[in-house]
Amino acid sequence: MTATTSCTFMTRLVGLCFSLFLSCTAALAQVTVTDPWVRATVAQQKATGAFMKLQAVQDVKLIEAKSPVAGVVEVHEMAMEAGVMKMRAVPGLALPAGQSVELKPGGYHVMLMDLKGQVKEGDVVPLTLVVEGKDGKRQTLEVKATARAMTPGAAPGKAAAHSGMKH
Numbered sequence: 001m002t003a004t005t006s007c008t009f010m011t012r013l014v015g016l017c018f019s020l021f022l023s024c025t026a027a028l029a030q031v032t033v034t035d036p037w038v039r040a041t042v043a044q045q046k047a048t049g050a051f052m053k054l055q056a057v058q059d060v061k062l063i064e065a066k067s068p069v070a071g072v073v074e075v076h077e078m079a080m081e082a083g084v085m086k087m088r089a090v091p092g093l094a095l096p097a098g099q100s101v102e103l104k105p106g107g108y109h110v111m112l113m114d115l116k117g118q119v120k121e122g123d124v125v126p127l128t129l130v131v132e133g134k135d136g137k138r139q140t141l142e143v144k145a146t147a148r149a150m151t152p153g154a155a156p157g158k159a160a161a162h163s164g165m166k167h
């Protein structure tokens with residue numbers, strides 16, 4: 001009798017876990033984050049960028065980003081202004097349903113400012129992204145971005161100067 005009871009209990013428990021797992025997976029699948037990374041910094045550097053690919057199931061906007069490694073985190077875009085590549089904060093980055101939106105050097109990025117320490121190559125940087133749907137519902141995404149070093153030739157400063165010269 002006791003064996004039957006505990007068996008039923010276990011079955012229920014496994015069933016409960018399984019349904020929780022499924023609902024969690026469904027929630028996470030609303031926005032898929034692919035290949036998140038942060039540019040590694042040198043000592044005393046106070047800012048860097050985080051990059052990734054985002055794909056949403058429904059139309060949402062990336063409205064906020066946070067990270068424990070930075071005092072200030074903003075969503076930025078790079079744009080040409082009078083022949084000079086400049087970056088500025090955007091109030092929200094639209095993630096249209098089903099479209100892959102890439103945050104990459106020279107384009108949109110999550111700007112990490114007022115860094116609390118050096119971000120070394122191989123470090124795992126936690127990022128929290130907040131997206132908002134058309135219905136105003138917000139969803140939080142926890143992302144683990146790996147710090148990567150970039151070769152000097154691929155640095156955004158040089159890329160910006162180069163594209164400036166074309167104009």
Ligand SMILES: [Cu+2]
Nearest residue numbers: 076087109111
């Ligand atoms: Cu920036």
